[in-house]
Amino acid sequence: MIADPLQPFGRSERGSLAGRTILQIIPRLDAGGAERTTIDVAAALARAGARALVASAGGRLASELQAVGGVLLPFPAAAKNPFAMMVNVRRLARLMIAERVDLVHARSRAPAWVALGACRIAQRPLVTTFHGAYSGRSALKLLYNSVMARGDFVIANSEYTADSIARLYPDARPRLRIIHRGTDFTKFARETVDPARVAKMRETWGVAPHDRIVLLAARLTEWKGQKTLIEAARLLKNAGVEDVRYVLAGDAQGRDAYVRELDARIERDGLQGTVLRVGHCADMPAAFLAASVVAAPSTEPEAFGRAAVEAQAMGALVVVSDLGAVPETVLAPPQSPPDARTGWRVPPGDAQALADALKNALDLGASGREAMIKRARRHVESKFSLEHMLGDTLDVYRQALGG
Numbered sequence: 001m002i003a004d005p006l007q008p009f010g011r012s013e014r015g016s017l018a019g020r021t022i023l024q025i026i027p028r029l030d031a032g033g034a035e036r037t038t039i040d041v042a043a044a045l046a047r048a049g050a051r052a053l054v055a056s057a058g059g060r061l062a063s064e065l066q067a068v069g070g071v072l073l074p075f076p077a078a079a080k081n082p083f084a085m086m087v088n089v090r091r092l093a094r095l096m097i098a099e100r101v102d103l104v105h106a107r108s109r110a111p112a113w114v115a116l117g118a119c120r121i122a123q124r125p126l127v128t129t130f131h132g133a134y135s136g137r138s139a140l141k142l143l144y145n146s147v148m149a150r151g152d153f154v155i156a157n158s159e160y161t162a163d164s165i166a167r168l169y170p171d172a173r174p175r176l177r178i179i180h181r182g183t184d185f186t187k188f189a190r191e192t193v194d195p196a197r198v199a200k201m202r203e204t205w206g207v208a209p210h211d212r213i214v215l216l217a218a219r220l221t222e223w224k225g226q227k228t229l230i231e232a233a234r235l236l237k238n239a240g241v242e243d244v245r246y247v248l249a250g251d252a253q254g255r256d257a258y259v260r261e262l263d264a265r266i267e268r269d270g271l272q273g274t275v276l277r278v279g280h281c282a283d284m285p286a287a288f289l290a291a292s293v294v295a296a297p298s299t300e301p302e303a304f305g306r307a308a309v310e311a312q313a314m315g316a317l318v319v320v321s322d323l324g325a326v327p328e329t330v331l332a333p334p335q336s337p338p339d340a341r342t343g344w345r346v347p348p349g350d351a352q353a354l355a356d357a358l359k360n361a362l363d364l365g366a367s368g369r370e371a372m373i374k375r376a377r378r379h380v381e382s383k384f385s386l387e388h389m390l391g392d393t394l395d396v397y398r399q400a401l402g403g
Contacts, residue, residue, distance in 0.1 A: 018049030182389025225297030
């Protein structure tokens with residue numbers, strides 16, 4: 001039982017994060033936009049002189065967290081059992097007291113419920129981030145999702161996500177802030193990638209030097225559109241497009257039945273050696289540079305679309321589904337004039353439209369390609385930089401702390 005709440009420590013001057021302790025909580029530190037953002041924010045906090053703690057079950061990014069100056073606090077943040085979550089509330093509150101935490105930032109729903117309870121006990125501000133646009137199709141699901149709208153400040157990763165939050169949880173409007181996911185454009189830049197990294201990537205994937213690559217980089221889950229791309233690959237092969245390899249890069253994350261279904265479709269359509277399933281990719285800048293086209297044919301709305309931004313930064317042409325936050329990241333008619341196009345947008349689940357757009361991208365001449373690459377780079381640099389995201393996030397922390 002925790003009898004006394006935390007008291008203000010008064011260690012920092014108004015407006016400064018130096019000396020403050022910020023705790024982010026996330027289920028695991030594996031691949032993904034929320035996980036990558038956690039590491040980036042921890043690095044920014046460390047540079048600002050704050051203590052950057054992350055409560056998580058760990059994962060492949062744990063060593064990187066330590067390298068950037070953050071500290072992992074092993075915590076069963078992935079627990080979704082209601083009784084385990086109730087126990088975790090007290091456990092997290094005790095951890096906050098022991099580590100003298102000033103603010104908690106929750107990045108996922110189950111740990112956000114735990115954080116909400118712990119912050120009420122400890123009387124500390126809570127910041128939440130919607131990394132996805134949780135729509136909810138039942139009253140129970142809407143209630144479960146609502147925790148992400150209960151922070152003292154609520155961050156949406158796109159205008160699309162913010163509109164969804166405001167519609168479903170109108171009481172959150174005054175606390176809502178839009179902070180787009182940020183990309184480190186010093187890492188995602190063509191000139192910073194050694195050609196040897198690209199050659200190694202192609203060799204690892206088993207792609208011949210003369211073959212062009214259409215890359216779909218996403219975890220293997222049905223709504224990411226792998227089936228649609230396989231069908232588009234069949235249509236293009238039947239149309240005589242033979243010098244293209246379609247690479248599915250991403251973790252299965254336990255979805256073994258879905259993986260078997262993908263493999264069966266590839267075999268059924270005679271696409272062995274044409275569609276390649278290559279598993280997790282650790283060097284995404286090299287992967288995007290190796291690709292002629294990057295496809296993001298999601299069949300459900302993307303709350304942001306990080307792959308499309310990073311691909312445009314690396315000079316790959318992009319073809320994406322026209323739903324969710326995509327109009328914010330990829331410019332195309334009719335919302336943008338033809339001479340402002342930075343990629344192609346197609347109806348979700350429409351394999352023929354995807355195939356047509358992929359062929360248009362693959363057939364684009366050198367001058368047209370270079371012009372589009374330059375436009376796309378300017379577009380993403382102006383709106384989706386890591387510096388903008390980190391600066392805006394730390395500003396939210398200062399506001400939440402009364403700075």
